[in-house]
Amino acid sequence: MTTATATNLKQVPLLRRYLNLTSAILVVAAAAMIVVSIQNPSLLVNTLATGGMWALMAGGLALVFGVMNIPSFVHGDLFMVGTLVALFVFTPIQSMIQDAPNDFVLKWLGPFAGMILAFILGAVIGVLMELLLFRQLRRRSREQWVMNTFLLTAGLSIMFENVAMMAFGNLPQGISRYWDVPPIDVLGVPVAMDRLVTFIVAMGTLAVFALFLQRSRTGRAMRAVSMDETGAQMAGIGLTRIYQLTLALSCGLAALAGAVLIWLTPFTPTVGASPLLIAWYVVILAGLGNVQGAVVGAFLVAMVQQLTGYYLALNWVDVLPTGIIILVLLFKPSGLFGSEVKGVWEQ
Amino acid sequence: MLKLKGVESGYDLLQVLWDVELEVDEGEFVAILGPNGAGKTTTLRTIAGYVRALKGSIEFNGKSIVGLEPHRVSRLGIGYVSESSNLFAGMSIHENLLVGAYTVKNKQLIASQVDLVFELFPRLHERRNQLAGTLSGGERKMLAIARGLMPSPSLLLVDEPSLGLAPIPTLAAFEALKQLSQRGTTILLVEQNVNTTLHLVDRAYVLEQGKVVLEGTGPQLLSNKDVQEAYLGI
Numbered sequence A: 001m002t003t004a005t006a007t008n009l010k011q012v013p014l015l016r017r018y019l020n021l022t023s024a025i026l027v028v029a030a031a032a033m034i035v036v037s038i039q040n041p042s043l044l045v046n047t048l049a050t051g052g053m054w055a056l057m058a059g060g061l062a063l064v065f066g067v068m069n070i071p072s073f074v075h076g077d078l079f080m081v082g083t084l085v086a087l088f089v090f091t092p093i094q095s096m097i098q099d100a101p102n103d104f105v106l107k108w109l110g111p112f113a114g115m116i117l118a119f120i121l122g123a124v125i126g127v128l129m130e131l132l133l134f135r136q137l138r139r140r141s142r143e144q145w146v147m148n149t150f151l152l153t154a155g156l157s158i159m160f161e162n163v164a165m166m167a168f169g170n171l172p173q174g175i176s177r178y179w180d181v182p183p184i185d186v187l188g189v190p191v192a193m194d195r196l197v198t199f200i201v202a203m204g205t206l207a208v209f210a211l212f213l214q215r216s217r218t219g220r221a222m223r224a225v226s227m228d229e230t231g232a233q234m235a236g237i238g239l240t241r242i243y244q245l246t247l248a249l250s251c252g253l254a255a256l257a258g259a260v261l262i263w264l265t266p267f268t269p270t271v272g273a274s275p276l277l278i279a280w281y282v283v284i285l286a287g288l289g290n291v292q293g294a295v296v297g298a299f300l301v302a303m304v305q306q307l308t309g310y311y312l313a314l315n316w317v318d319v320l321p322t323g324i325i326i327l328v329l330l331f332k333p334s335g336l337f338g339s340e341v342k343g344v345w346e347q
Numbered sequence B: 001m002l003k004l005k006g007v008e009s010g011y012d013l014l015q016v017l018w019d020v021e022l023e024v025d026e027g028e029f030v031a032i033l034g035p036n037g038a039g040k041t042t043t044l045r046t047i048a049g050y051v052r053a054l055k056g057s058i059e060f061n062g063k064s065i066v067g068l069e070p071h072r073v074s075r076l077g078i079g080y081v082s083e084s085s086n087l088f089a090g091m092s093i094h095e096n097l098l099v100g101a102y103t104v105k106n107k108q109l110i111a112s113q114v115d116l117v118f119e120l121f122p123r124l125h126e127r128r129n130q131l132a133g134t135l136s137g138g139e140r141k142m143l144a145i146a147r148g149l150m151p152s153p154s155l156l157l158v159d160e161p162s163l164g165l166a167p168i169p170t171l172a173a174f175e176a177l178k179q180l181s182q183r184g185t186t187i188l189l190v191e192q193n194v195n196t197t198l199h200l201v202d203r204a205y206v207l208e209q210g211k212v213v214l215e216g217t218g219p220q221l222l223s224n225k226d227v228q229e230a231y232l233g234i
């Protein structure tokens, strides 16, 4: 029997096994990126920096959907909370830096304080949301769960935005940059320090996130819950704790993205609306609940946005990704990386 | 070790178990037999905490476990292998086993436990990197039992390991359970294969319409008139 399956596999022509829609799109995207980056390296830099942040947003969104079946529409407001934390933590640090321009530790590491605090506050909000809302709802009824949690998060989002508006007003408040230093030379291209750090933070966080899901005992438990809750309980995994961790992680990542990106998107009560939409584009494009796919999809969407903004016009940046998603869903309704196997980190 | 007294349980609109009395001693191999819909699965699910007992007591090692959440019951040392296996389809065999050992903190212990279940099921060892979702029915059952064994439970509840299996894999599954029992694991088995089961186990209960109607040792039940007529077709 073993040999039969082995030969059967070999008989499928290599070309046909790898020639599918997903790989075709990935190859086209990679090719486009190479051509563009030769012509205009700053487009590549922007794609990687913003793509990394969309990956943090979309990854968290996919995680919450994969593990808890919650289509979150409050995710963008955690991004907004992140920009707020960054604003309030960095403003005093900024004046401290101005007072002591020779304190290099403060100058280089100070900006990270806001990012770390944003992650922590985001995680705390996530835990509270689980405790006060989703757990209560689950205890009462699991019927119509997806619809109910959609309404719950949408309502919560309106609350977040109005409270923010009451407390901080409608006007944009931001910082022009975290690091007041000349651009850094990366392979002959001058890159602003903030952009570089955005990229590095994104990559570092994504790597830790991936490693956590793939290798750690708790990450594995999270994936187990996403695939079979009963099976996970049989293994002694408590669902409540996993749910709490899932929301903490995903909300923390969204707030981190907001804090890191404040130099690009200053705080307004609705600053999270656009990142939320983009994260949803990405998650739908990649296949609902698939974190791995969401990370790749985020870079694809960021690339399409950059190309549209540069070659077409800025107000087209949301049109093209949506168009592409419609096309992908027409031909592959389960999304680019979707499959029958449900799980947050499986292809 | 496990003692059910006057247990009544069921689902929202339907009570399934009526006054079930059942006992399993340390080291014993006990079976629950009965027709479809008798409430065998419901009995195991009630013990494991997935269905809440409405009445009666369930004691494990002298302590009540009624109302405990399923993962708490599992952590007490009660392993449960369900009818549908509940495997993690997107994980490899090896990873399924690792999740099974979630409550085991000692890495060496996990490794030796993996070796042990691979010894019990060599077929799983051959395919250790294959995704659980692509396994055959028999392989799935083996993996479900193997995963249940990872935390070395002192009591293992097994629901119909023969369900959907051809005669030869069925024998393999029974053989594995026999070996486990000989190694000292206490087992409560639910089965439809009455003849084979009665030759295998120490004692058995017959459940009909949610009530225990008969109990006895394997040979006793094999020679019982009612059992012969209803289940053995003699």
Ligand SMILES: Nc1ncnc2c1ncn2[C@@H]1O[C@H](COP(=O)(O)OP(=O)(O)OP(=O)(O)O)[C@@H](O)[C@H]1O
Pocket (backbone or CB within 6 Å): B011, B012, B014, B016, B034, B035, B036, B037, B038, B039, B040, B041, B042, B043, B192
């Ligand atoms: N989730 C549920 N909700 C409502 N009724 C249920 C549920 N699960 C089982 N039942 C009912 O409870 C009764 C007993 O079911 P149970 O699964 O315990 O039977 P069983 O003895 O395991 O049968 P089988 O041999 O077919 O597996 C059946 O009438 C069944 O329809």
Ligand SMILES: [Mg+2]
Pocket (backbone or CB within 6 Å): B040, B041, B042, B083, B159, B160
């Ligand atoms: Mg059953």
